[in-house]
Amino acid sequence: MDKMLAAMFYAPLDVRLEELPIPQPGPGEVLIKVEAAATCGTDVKTYRRGHPLLFRQTPAGFGHEVAGVVAATGPGVTQCRAGDAVVAANSAPCLDCYYCRRERYSLCENLLFLNGAFAEYLLVPERIVRLNLHRIHAGTSFVAAALTEPLACAIHGIDACHLTSEDTAAIVGCGPLGLLLAATAKLRGARVIATGRGAERLALASHFGADVVIDASDMPAEEQCDAVRAQTGGQRGADVVIEAVGTPETWEMAARMARPGGLVTVFGGCAAGTHVTLETYPLHYGELTIKGVFHHTPAYFAQALELIASHAIDVEALITARLPLTAILEAFNLLLRKQGIKYALIPPGVSNLH
Numbered sequence: 258m259d260k261m262l263a264a265m266f267y268a269p270l271d272v273r274l275e276e277l278p279i280p281q282p283g284p285g286e287v288l289i290k291v292e293a294a295a296t297c298g299t300d301v302k303t304y305r306r307g308h309p310l311l312f313r314q315t316p317a318g319f320g321h322e323v324a325g326v327v328a329a330t331g332p333g334v335t336q337c338r339a340g341d342a343v344v345a346a347n348s349a350p351c352l353d354c355y356y357c358r359r360e361r362y363s364l365c366e367n368l369l370f371l372n373g374a375f376a377e378y379l380l381v382p383e384r385i386v387r388l389n390l391h392r393i394h395a396g397t398s399f400v401a402a403a404l405t406e407p408l409a410c411a412i413h414g415i416d417a418c419h420l421t422s423e424d425t426a427a428i429v430g431c432g433p434l435g436l437l438l439a440a441t442a443k444l445r446g447a448r449v450i451a452t453g454r455g456a457e458r459l460a461l462a463s464h465f466g467a468d469v470v471i472d473a474s475d476m477p478a479e480e481q482c483d484a485v486r487a488q489t490g491g492q493r494g495a496d497v498v499i500e501a502v503g504t505p506e507t508w509e510m511a512a513r514m515a516r517p518g519g520l521v522t523v524f525g526g527c528a529a530g531t532h533v534t535l536e537t538y539p540l541h542y543g544e545l546t547i548k549g550v551f552h553h554t555p556a557y558f559a560q561a562l563e564l565i566a567s568h569a570i571d572v573e574a575l576i577t578a579r580l581p582l583t584a585i586l587e588a589f590n591l592l593l594r595k596q597g598i599k600y601a602l603i604p605p606g607v608s609n610l611h
Contacts, residue, residue, distance in 0.1 A: 262605065263376035264585050265316040269307050272319055272586065277376075282331035285383030287390060289345060292399035292607050294374035295322040295576070296600045297407060298432050299526075301592045302503070306528065311370055318373025320602070321347035324393060324402035328378060337392060344402040345381045346389035346409070346558045347371045362554040363413065374403075375585055377604040388555045394566040400579070400601045401565050404572040408561035409553035411437035414524045415445060416557070417550045418497045422446030427485045427495035428467070429511050430525060431458035433575050433599050435501035438524065440465040440570045442499075450488050450495060452481055455595060457577075464574055478510040485514045494519060501525050505533045512536075517543035524550050575599045 261279045266272050282288045300320060303311060311317075324344040327337050337343055350357050350365035357365050373379050381390055393402045411434060420426060426442045428435050431453025439449050443466030451467035453459055454474045462470045471484045486492045494516035500507050503525025512535055515521050527533075539545050553561075564570050577597035580588050581604075588600040 261377040262582060263373065263378075264319045264582070266303070266312055266319040266372075267316045269305060272304060272589070273316075274583065274585065279378050280380040282329050282334075282380060283383075284332045285334060285386055286331040287327055287334055287337060287343070287345075287381045287386050288329040289323070289325040289343060289379045289381060290328040291323055291374060291377060291379055291604050292325040292342075293323070293403045293579075294320050294376075294582075294602045294604075295400070295403045295407075296320075296588055296592060296602070297322055298434060298503075301589065302526075302528075304589045305593065311372055318376065318379075320374035320376075321370075321372050322403045322406050323374035323379060324399040324405075325379070331383075334386060336386070337390065342393040342399070342402075344391055344393055344405050344562060345371065345379070345385055346553070346555070347374075347406055348552065349382075349385040349388040349555065351384075352388075363552040368552075375582060375602055377582070377606075389558055391559065391562055393562075397566050398573065400576060401573050402562070403601065404575065404599075405558060405561045405565060406553065407434055408437050408441075408564060408570065408572060409557040410434060411441045412557045412560055412564075413553050414438055414499060414522060414550045415441040417548060418442075418499065418520060418522055420445040420447045420497060424448070424496040425450065425489055426497040426499060427452065427511075427514050428499050428501055429453075429507055429514070430501035430503075431455070431462045431470075432501065434524065435499075436461055436465045436575060436598075437570070437572070438499055438501055439467045443467075444564075444569065447497070450485055452485065458598065461574060461598065464571070478506065479513075481510060482513045489516065493517070496520070497522065499524055503527050505531050508533045509535060512539070512545065512547065515545055517545070519543075519545060521545065521547045522550055523547065526551070576601050579603055581605065
């Protein structure tokens with residue numbers, strides 16, 4: 258067989274399943290037979306409106322949370338061999354630019370991205386093989402391993418907050434990343450307040466360790482702020498607020514939930530060209546800190562895989578259902594209607610889904 262089924266992104270709301278030639282690995286490259294690929298909030302945004310970084314040229318492969326079995330290796334590959342169960346990250350830094358030399362790898366000026374997980378096979382470039390491809394521990398499912406990338410992003414987000422066991426952290430949004438942020442914050446010993454919408458997501462917030470879960474359905478922004486502040490000492494606000502929705506409105510709301518001297522981490526990415534308006538008084542007189550966090554690094558990816566292998570975080574609880582790859586459009590239309598959290602897409606012929 259020299260053809261594979263692959264989902265190709267042409268334009269917003271235009272993803273097509275096509276038969277394409279199976280790529281062959283060159284020097285340093287690895288060809289993975291995909292066993293599981295997971296949908297992601299970024300994928301949903303991309304499906305709806307495109308993405309300025311991921312798809313500069315179309316058509317392009319789609320999907321980036323993936324695990325599978327090495328089908329073939331190119332010359333020079335020594336860290337894995339055919340038959341190994343592996344997980345590949347969706348990026349790797351160059352290690353040579355201005356930011357890499359300062360160990361700010363998520364800001365790499367030449368960050369190499371990998372898409373194409375929603376397919377039967379995925380060709381992993383040499384740089385990602387070298388820096389960000391790992392063998393999967395025995396006892397770790399392919400579906401769980403495919404969730405290494407979002408957990409790596411969550412670890413990066415929580416690391417940037419410098420949380421301690423004395424802190425109360427408010428997580429705005431109970432989507433997949435909001436839930437992973439809550440779980441990771443709980444591992445650091447923080448008291449976690451989660452706000453969000455939807456019965457399924459709110460129930461999972463408790464499962465992922467949130468101490469307080471606030472149903473923000475039909476709740477105006479100021480009411481949400483009051484509800485969070487009411488759960489903090491002296492109603493002064495959270496020590497750390499992490500925004501995990503990605504709209505200007507929720508960025509602004511998050512800034513109003515933090516106590517004086519607190520930290521607001523804007524984790525959710527807003528649409529390009531949007532702006533926020535922040536009140537100057539609490540920023541200056543309240544000595545508020547606002548910082549952005551983007552993506553992950555090779556070190557965070559390795560940490561995430563270790564947490565998954567040790568079952569410290571039940572990442573598979575995020576998976577609403579396992580669907581065949583041929584149902585990819587159904588999965589994304591469900592997510593656009595806010596039905597489900599994440600879906601695992603399983604290529605044809607894969608029998609071991611666990």
